[in-house]
Amino acid sequence: MASVLYDNIGELVTNDPTHGGASLLGLRRDAAVVVEDGVVAWVGAAGGASPADERVDLLGRCVLPAFVDGHTHLVFDGDRAQEFAARMAGEPYAAGGIRTTVAATRAASAEALLASATTRLDEARRQGTGLVEVKSGYGLDVETEVKMLQVARQLTDETTFLGAHVVPAEWQHDPDGYVGLVCGEMLDACAPLVRWIDVFVEDGAFGAEAARAILRAGQAAGLGLRVHANQLRPGPGVRLACELGAASADHCTHLTDADVQALADSGTVATLVPGADFSTRSPVYPDGRKLWDAGATVALATDCNPGTSYTTSMPFVIALAVRECHLTPSEAVWAATAGAARSLRRDDVGRVAVGDAAALTVVDAPTHLHLAYRPAVPLTRVLAATTP
Numbered sequence: 001m002a003s004v005l006y007d008n009i010g011e012l013v014t015n016d017p018t019h020g021g022a023s024l025l026g027l028r029r030d031a032a033v034v035v036e037d038g039v040v041a042w043v044g045a046a047g048g049a050s051p052a053d054e055r056v057d058l059l060g061r062c063v064l065p066a067f068v069d070g071h072t073h074l075v076f077d078g079d080r081a082q083e084f085a086a087r088m089a090g091e092p093y094a095a096g097g098i099r100t101t102v103a104a105t106r107a108a109s110a111e112a113l114l115a116s117a118t119t120r121l122d123e124a125r126r127q128g129t130g131l132v133e134v135k136s137g138y139g140l141d142v143e144t145e146v147k148m149l150q151v152a153r154q155l156t157d158e159t160t161f162l163g164a165h166v167v168p169a170e171w172q173h174d175p176d177g178y179v180g181l182v183c184g185e186m187l188d189a190c191a192p193l194v195r196w197i198d199v200f201v202e203d204g205a206f207g208a209e210a211a212r213a214i215l216r217a218g219q220a221a222g223l224g225l226r227v228h229a230n231q232l233r234p235g236p237g238v239r240l241a242c243e244l245g246a247a248s249a250d251h252c253t254h255l256t257d258a259d260v261q262a263l264a265d266s267g268t269v270a271t272l273v274p275g276a277d278f279s280t281r282s283p284v285y286p287d288g289r290k291l292w293d294a295g296a297t298v299a300l301a302t303d304c305n306p307g308t309s310y311t312t313s314m315p316f317v318i319a320l321a322v323r324e325c326h327l328t329p330s331e332a333v334w335a336a337t338a339g340a341a342r343s344l345r346r347d348d349v350g351r352v353a354v355g356d357a358a359a360l361t362v363v364d365a366p367t368h369l370h371l372a373y374r375p376a377v378p379l380t381r382v383l384a385a386t387t388p
């Protein structure tokens, strides 16, 4: 049995309420963790563990559960740097840009898609991410959606079918026909490859009626639900997500008080992706403060994609969530770990507790506050990761 003792942890974020009194993050000062065969075997005081095969001295640094990134589009080909530059010069974001990536992704081989997605996943890991969710949605035909998901499955168990990203150009004349394809042949081909189904609910993408039909079809096929909701303007996405019992409503940039209340009253997590608001130069950011104070469960994710948020950095997202969404630094760290785990309905990640899969991230700083306090400084890396 291979065991590693991580000793002299200055501050351990456990997200386990049995530690640290009433603190949100279950903080433990001067701590140590023993990992045995990829599982957390012991959590206690620095210097207090029995010897292990290997001892790693953390020299007073902060250790936290590896970040959980519950919303990414890591599999795609091409980039849209020109579109980004035009936006920064004043052009608005239009979801139609998705079709540029669809053309490139259809033309790419599975090998090329796997290579570039693996590079992005490695980039995320270097910044402390332990588990990612990965969506399809740049194929929008049966063959390419399947190709994307076969690649995604090589990166993670948390795969999502997003055939309902936008209506592709060849179905423009018959959007209902496309919804039929998504609910029928495309879902049949993709369901065995995924845990989740997602719909982009927005003007220019899918309305409430089509989204309900697609999500219900996914539910009938045994999939959990996620929704791209209220990204560009107020709309029905959040309330639909809550009504159907979705695990997560993502974006949540434009919410009415009724939307906030619906999230607070439901088990649907509000996953904020402020990297997208940053890169689309959105005039507003999601009101994380209001959601948190209302009692909603808040998560953070990168939404890594070539159109609206080409970042793999959870620390960057944490810094944005503090500065722009008005979460406290501690709330943002919770949302990037425990909250995100909840958005994926996973209770084996996002905390450091005996029996959990060991997925630990070290911060080259004395406390978790430094993640938001020192933006864009490469402080984090994954110490131990066993989650697929």
Ligand code: NIG
Pocket: 095, 097, 098, 101, 200, 228, 231, 276, 303, 305, 306, 307, 308, 309
């Ligand atoms: O989550 N909002 C819809 N989908 C992506 C953007 C996709 C794109 O522009 O390529 C998002 O922001």
Ligand code: FE
Pocket: 071, 072, 073, 228, 303, 305
């Ligand atoms: Fe997205």
